[in-house]
Amino acid sequence: MPRPKIAVAALPPWYPPAFEKLTADLQAPVAFPSEVLAAAERAGAADVGDRADRRDVELVTLDPETSLDLDQAFAIETRGAGFRLHYAIADVAAFVRAGDPVDLESQRRVETRYAPDRRLPLHPPELSEGAASLLPDVDRPAVLWTLDLDEGGELVETRVERAMVRSRAKLAYDTVQAQVDAGTADPAIERLRALGELRLAAERRRGGVSLPLPEQVVDVANGDGWRLRARLQTPVETWNAQLSLLTGTAAARLMLDAGIGVLRTLPPPEDDAVAELRRRAHALGFEWPAGQPYPEFVRAIDPAAPRAPAMLRACTTLFRGAGYVAFDAAGGVAAPADAEHAAIAAPYTHVTAPLRRLADRYAAEVCLAVCAGAEVPEWVRAALPGLPDRMREGGRAVNSFSAEVLNLVEAGLLAQRVGETFGGTVVATNNDRSSGTLVVADPYVEAKVEGPDLPLGDPVDARLVTADPMTRQIRFAVGAGTTVKKG
Template identity: 55%
Template sequence: MPRRKLRVKAADSARINTELTELRTRLEIHTEWPEAVLAEAEEAAERPRMPEHDATDLPLFTVDPPGSRDLDQAMHLARRPGGGYRVHYAIADVAAFVRPGGAIDTEARRRVETLYFPDHRVPLHPTRISEDAASLLPGEPRPALLWQLDLDADGALVLADLRRALVRSHLRLDYAAVQRAVDLGADEQPALLAVVGRLREQQERERGGISLPVPEQEVEETLHGYVLGYRAPSPVDGWNAQISLLTGMAAAELMLDAGIGLLRTLPAAPAPAYERLRRIAAALDVDWPQALPYPELIRSLDPEAPLDAAFLNACTGLLRGAGYHAFDESRGLPAPADPGHAAIAAPYAHCTAPLRRLGDRFAQEVCAAVAAGAEVPDWAREALPGVPALMAGGDRRAAEVERACVDLVEAELLAGREGEEFRAVVIDVDERRPGSGTVQLREPAVRARCDGAAAGGPGLPLGRVIDVRLTTADPATRTVRFATA
């Protein structure tokens, strides 16, 4: 993802790295690999299952952050004769390297997903596979699941096909390089990604789907130590995400038609949740006409504006409750009554990041079998019912790791500055205790609890810029607290 950084005082790397090591120990996160896993990974890397179809002449390219080596996806875009577009989307075929029931499979089911610490990445699969033999690195032939997705002139999907194929990425790009190429009009592929991405965004609008443009906190290690910044999505982020969403939606429909699969679901928010948002909008002077649909309101907001940012933060509550649903109707495991994902406004499946997310391998295998008119392999079919629970646990652990790392760096950045005052935006207010809530500092990029007025006094002014005083910055407990100044 592209990054927009605010440079502030850096926190000492050596001290934080020691604390991060202790954090991994407390969370029982294993960074070492059993010898049996490493041995199996080496053997698999030398002798993967190779597909019969050769598509290495297809000039695929990847879009990833600079320095990334675990490359799950590569794409090629073209205009179709007579109108419309054709998207080829290759996804790393992890199943070509993982023996069902073997050492790698067992370890992956324990790890569930790749975990990201500021100083260390704890991968789902050994790096011999995830960053080498299975990764879609440029110039290297790789086994992949190759989707062909045909779109009409408006960007609507008219045909989806999937097959195992040998592919070769011809070009490796990062987000900034794609944006430069689009701005200069110098390369057809980035230009087509912009065209197709915008068409798919319009399709999303017409479905009633929504993506919240909320800047995220991000920790980065520099030569001077760790810094915190806010990461905001760029247009390239959105276009690239639309290709992945398109594939996940096609996969979901394929599995639903076959009566077996693994969906990523999100129920629609209840009416009281929208009523609460309308009250918050009114308090923040966010103009929300009764006739304006919620997704269109979100698209009209500016995440850089304090009042809009506070409202967008409140909107994240509607996205809670996402989960996985496995179904196999031939074995009495039904599909959900409502298979849709409320934010996407369509059925959807996670299937494009198998190097980093366990469930994607199972969804991929179901799709590949269905597309080939074959039976879903027993190893995938038998594992499906247990995958949602595994993924739920993995998601919780990943969220815990992310929050703990940010909390630690926040506390280290501010340690010793107790009593100082900062400008902050009130982005959330505790409804039970209006005098308390969450504030967001612009510099350094910190979000933390703020205890404001005493009981019976005025509440925190949601969405307003206020002065706050740092009362606590404790790295040992990863705690930062403010009070109104």
């Protein structure tokens, strides 16, 4: 979900009351209590303590254009035939103390929630968009990772320390991608490309995989109203994501070696699930050779192919069961026997988005202590056992909020078009194919569809039956007066 800031006057008339009802229905945390805001203001003005001076490192941030909650800044150097990555992460623990009002509120929120016109942040804006954010041309406390890689993009050394840093520039994905396409990108971005491609190749060697699913984007256009469209991740975003994944795997190694930490896990798919996916691929007309591993099959799917949306949606069935696992060998809780994240094909943890996700603050503290040869802080050790449950429940609430916001926007944009017929593709069905999920290309909408013998993967004409932003209900029907398109 993009994060634009827009004037209230630009909001569609159906949006404010529907959004207010949504937050009430989901009990979403909107305003911060006054004592939390006051505590954040005090924390933002406090001394952040002694730390290494690394303001000489030429760091930049790379995010959506409107983002102000900047968790990460990077600088990449060549190192012989390999690379050295400096990766600065916002040091939230420099401002938030265990048990203080900001900490207690973050335990309730767990993650930042996004809507088209606003954020419901994990931390008050005084911190998340101010004192703790890695904004350009200002000194900021950070957790600074220094990762050395060989010529194959494999990690050979990890160091992490508390430091004072200074970002040189706030770069935006779309602008940088345009520069890459035009051949005018800065050398720092060319190094990002080289390292990103090396890490993608390493991912392939490990057997890791990511799904190229389009995301639903709400465009907020000046004077032209709101629009829903599909958006695929750009190459620049893919390279940038590899920096975060690399740091997460480095952090997981530190934790496992030390016998304490919290991992992000995903179990491998069951054989029956893979066999079912093979049958679905055959039914949809996709060739999946008997000896081809699942990750290579996914990488071979052209997202623009006619039946690709249905195939990619089916692939998500193998990415279920993600969670967190905490361990502390000294406290009698050993690390899991299978600590691997199946999609990454390596142990992994969340450590690079502490402004937006609760678990990252704790993971960073473990890694800092391990690298310094110090004891893990007691407040971290005490919180680890309950952290997986807190993240699981918070993640469910955030996912529900995101889905309902999209439902609200879809319903609002379609409310005046009930009764019209739209072209779309059925990307999922129930067992008797009487209901499922329809994707409409323009506007890019995913909604419930009903009808007899729904044709999975094929284009259809579907009539819009319901679109109500207050209830966030959208429903299409294929049947009398609609057709299945052939060819």
